[in-house]
Structure formats: C-alpha cells, structure tokens
Amino acid sequence: MRRVAVVGVGHSKFGRRDDVNLGELAFESIKPALEDAGLAPEDIPFLVVGNGGFCEETLPAVAIADYAELYNAELLRVEAACATSSAALSMAYNAVASGKVDVAMAVGCEKMTELDTPYIVELIGRAGFFFWEFQHFGLTFPGYYALHATAYLNQYGASEEHLAMVAVKNHKYAATNPYAQFRQEITVEQVLKSPYIAWPLKLFDCCPITDGSATVILAAEEKAKKLTDTPVWIEAIEGCGGSANLSKRESFVGLKAAQVAAEKAFKKAKITPDKIDVANVHDCFTIAELMAMEDIGFCGRGEAYKLVEEGQTYIGGKIPINVDGGLKAKGHPIGATGTSMIYSLTKQLRGEYIKSNQAPIKHGYALAHNVGGTGHYAYITILSRK
C-alpha cells in the first residue's frame, strides 16, 4: 500500500442554509480545498461524494460534480448513514493507496433542510431497525440513544449532569468556530432545564438538523510532497458494520462496531490511544461522546464521565475532544460530518486551527470517530503529521 496524505481541506458554514442549493453548498468547501492543495478541478481523477440522501436530488453526486465542473473524475456517491463521508474518505484512500490514482477528492455534503422536519425525523428513525423498531415500536433516534443513556447511567452511576457537561464543553468551542451552527456558550443549568426529548436526554443533549459541506483532498506520498510542506498522513482508516437489531446487541453501554474499527485502526497505525493529541468523536447525543471515549480506549469502561467531570476533555486536559464544537454544537449535516472532522483535525495537526481552539500537539496524532445509525456503521481514522 502506498502512503496517502491529506493535502487539501475545505469547510462550509454549517447551519440552516436556505441561501444556497446543494451544488453551491458543496462548492463552499470544494473551492477552498482545491486552493489549499493548489489544484484545479481537472486535476481530480477520482471524486467520491458522501451524501445520505436527505435532499431533493435523486443524484446528488452529479449535481455537486456539475456545479464544481469536476468532469474528468471517476464519480460515485457513498452512504453509510451518519458515517457517510468517513466511508467516502475510505474509498478515496483505497483509490490512492492502490495506485489507481495519485489524487482523490472526498466531498461530504448534506442539505437536510430541503426536506420537512417531520420527514427528516422519520427518515432518521427508519435508520434504526426499520421493520421492527421503527414501524412496530415507533422508536425515533433520540429514543435509541436514550436506551444507551439509561443503561450507562444505571450501570456506572453517572448522572444527567455529566451528560450536560459534554454539551457545555462542545458549545464553548463552537462559540469560537466561525463555521459552527450554534455559536453561543451554555451552562449545565440551561441543559438540565431544557425539555426532555427522550429521558434522560434533553433538548441540549441532542445535535441539531444541519446543512453543510466539508471536502478533503488526498494524494499519494510523492505527489503530496510536491503539493505541500505540511502533509497530514492517513495512518489508518478502518470501518466495521454492526447489526441494526437492538435485540442482537450484547451491551448497551458501547457500540461494538466502533470498538472493532478502533482496534483495527490502532493495530494498523501501530500506536496506542494515549498517543492521540486531539480527537473528534461522534457526539450526536451527549451520551454518545462518553461511549465513544470508552469504545476508542481513551479510558476504561465506566470511566469516561469521570474524565469529563475533571475537565480532561478540554484543551489542556488529557485528551481534548470535539474542540471544534462537535456534532452537538458545530452541527451534524449527516453526509458531511466525517469530512468535517478530518478538516478540523488536519488544521489541528498543521498547527493552524482557530487559535482559541488549537490543541497542543505532542505526539503528532489525531483521531476521528464517526458512527452511522446506532453502531450500524463505524469508521475510525488516525491522522499524523509525521
């Protein structure tokens, strides 16, 4: 396998984006990514678009390629629920690592608000185990994660305050991220007083519905060294699927697919979790951030909420997590979340992130943890600046 580096990244403003169509929204991240890499549209021979299908276009990848005039490329769309653009990045990585192409682009883009909110909620609910759990039991997505939260709080003695602390941290960092959807700080009291969505999860424990895009350009080693002085290497990108059927789960305090993907990724990168300087994890709900920390191995089972209580997930702590605002406050445009994580971590490893949100880089590694559904898909990406 050839070594592969991130050589260009771009990011759009996240939020409700009635001002642009799908192609325009994607272009907001494609253009800066091309500029970052010093490349033109005709230099891209492989284009994979991550889009979860939350839009009016039947062929979103075509609309996006067309607007950006990316015509020379092998083209496809990838979907892996909320891990969609991590899967897209994985396909771009394979295309370069195999030697098929020297450069590849992964665009994550979702314009969720093109659909009505009740239909979005239905589509996301169907992303569980449609046949039994949605159709017969009526489970929607906050309900799924509420099952995980009740199991976690009960098993380890964590409290609703601990969940609230996750939201407070992520809002703090979103407040200084110009691309974030929610740019205001909140307090633990505000979270605790917000209305219940699915006990014990309240409004401020949940990520929003978001429009947005993020683009990553990859290149093979030789090409990367010509294009940039600050290549960020993909040490590993590993995925794993999991059953959609809750009755087949062995445990509700973690996601097996994420555990397997993390084990594979650390093995491939030949490092241990303590070497990660900064991480983005899939905090679609606050409980998901706690489970992610334990699934990755940043701490033992039942210990994540203690790290949160100690402030160890802030910049300056043991492991800064979601210091771009996370899904919770930066926003969660389904198909763009994976590449958005890679945007933030690439900037972190280059040492050129927003000053207030820049984590200290000691070992030179960063990790992205991106989950689809309730563990139906999981992708772990380990980046390095070495």
Place this chain on the structure above:
Amino acid sequence: MRRVAVVGVGHSKFGRRDDVNLGELAFESIKPALEDAGLAPEDIPFLVVGNGGFCEETLPAVAIADYAELYNAELLRVEAACATSSAALSMAYNAVASGKVDVAMAVGCEKMTELDTPYIVELIGRAGFFFWEFQHFGLTFPGYYALHATAYLNQYGASEEHLAMVAVKNHKYAATNPYAQFRQEITVEQVLKSPYIAWPLKLFDCCPITDGSATVILAAEEKAKKLTDTPVWIEAIEGCGGSANLSKRESFVGLKAAQVAAEKAFKKAKITPDKIDVANVHDCFTIAELMAMEDIGFCGRGEAYKLVEEGQTYIGGKIPINVDGGLKAKGHPIGATGTSMIYSLTKQLRGEYIKSNQAPIKHGYALAHNVGGTGHYAYITILSRK
C-alpha cells in the same frame, strides 16, 4: 497494484418480487456467491452494497448485511444511478488491489416495486438535470433517450426497425435465461406495433422496472488461486462522470463519459476492442445499445446499426452483445445491473453459462459497459480468464 479476480458470483430471479423483502432478495444472490467462492459470511472483511435508493429502507446496506449475517465487514452503500453496482465493484476492487483486504464482496440489489410506479418514474426523471430539465421542462427518462435516438436516426440514416432488432435479439436470449424478467421471444413487427412512449421509442424499446440482486466476490491473486481453479481476472475497471446538463453536451449520438471510461479501460488492460469475445452493454433503451457499441469502439461512428442488421451481435457474430437478455429483457433493477453483467460474463469466461447462451471464447476477454443517468456516470470493466 495487486491482481484481483472474481472468485464467486450469484444471481437472483429478476422481475416483480412481491414474495421477498430487500434482505431476502439480496440473500438470493449472496448465498450462491459465497458457495461459489467456498467462503462463509465471516470470511468477508469488506462489503459494499450497490443500491440506488428505490426502496423503503433508509439504510438498505444495513438491512442486507443484517439478513445475511455479514457482520465483520467494513460496510458502505454506493450509488451511481444505473451504474451503481459497477461503482460498488470498483470500490471492492480498490480495497483488494490496495492490499487493505484479501477478499471483498459487492452486492447489487434493488427492490424498485416497493415504491409506486408514478414515484419511480418521477425519481428516474429527477436523475436527469433535475433543476432545469425535470422541474421546468418535465423530461422523463424515455424522453432523454428519445433525444439521443432522434439524433442518431437523423445523423446516420438508421431506422426504427434497427432499434427493434436490438429488442428482438435481447428477448431471444432472455427467453432461455431462467433469471430473466421477460422470457418470451418477440418479433420486429411486435416492437413496431407497440405504443410510442417517446418518439421514436416504443414500449418494446424500453427496459422494464425490475426487482433483483446480483453478487460478486473478489480476491487478491494468491487467495484467488487457493479458492478456485477458474479465476476470472479484472483487467480494468474504470469510471468517468459527465454533466447532467444536456445543454453542455457536444454530441447526442454517444455518451462522452462512456467513451472516456472505455479508453481508460482498454489502455489499462492493454488490449483493443476486437479482443472482446462477449459483452454486456447498458441497453436501458434499444438506442443505448447502438451508442454503447460505438462508444466502446466495437465499430466506427454510425456503424452499429449495420452490425445489428447483419446479425453480428448474436452468438456466432462478430461481437455477441447482451446474450443474457440485457437490461431490455433480463430486466434492470437499478442497483443490481452492474453486478448482474459481471455474473453473466464470469460464467461466459468460465465456459459454464446457459448452454444456448454461451458465446465462443477465443481471446479470453469480456467487457461490461454500465451507464448511470444519460451518461452522468459510466463504468467499463474488462474481464479475462488468463
């Protein structure tokens, strides 16, 4: 790049499949493919599902993986309109060629009839250039290909009879293919008398709406040689995108994306079109088969209809095409068509296809041409038994 071989193929019955759900339909091709390769579900570390989204499931890949108990794999869904499962195969190929995995499975599956016919027609129509051509002009898919047909007939002096001859051939071979949707022969007169859908295309010039699945298992060279005595090698799989916007097309008598993909594929495989013993091309409408023959380079521009008139595309002719019935008569389950082509061609190269439909294998090469939209996507795959 490592050499990659097809080591297992499976195919479901195509047609209106009210008798099965999506997972069951996919399993009809997954099970025989695993048996063909001598592998178990736990042997598959990479699973890419081709599905165009014509179903009630938000996450069709998860429903399919779950039913087949394919839990250990990196999982994702791929969409490239009607070229969906060729794109899926390309991703499986890259994963193996790169050295990431030794074995990968591409499942194409579509259960179109879960949706109402008017909604299917709308979704397919949106797959053109949604904003202008569908929304403002009301173009549906037969209309798009009718534009190509009128240009072709006008430019080269071909007639509606020539289009009909394509349908007659494809029905003839579908009649002996137990997996085909339409298993009856038809005559040129029947085609000519069938009602116009979009002039000059008539009912029997159009492929049907279909449910079905087809699965292909790939392995790296060393692994392939352990698994089978009849590996079928992927000499090239190349894709290209194209504008959805008809006003940006230079010509209407061919599809540029297919031409570029074919050029790339022949260059990679280091052969010329005359070395192909048997081909499957994307005959969503009869005119598409003529354009495909010229885009691939089986003949010069404006010559395809003459080859058809001479019967050169039948078994025994210069280049047997769609001798499994093609999209036209075997059926066209959007996301399954690409892998269905690979199923037929693998069986052909092994010399174990349906006796009446087996083409003579002289040079040992076969080609699949799979188009998405009206040339928004194109994939060309060249297989060999060498």
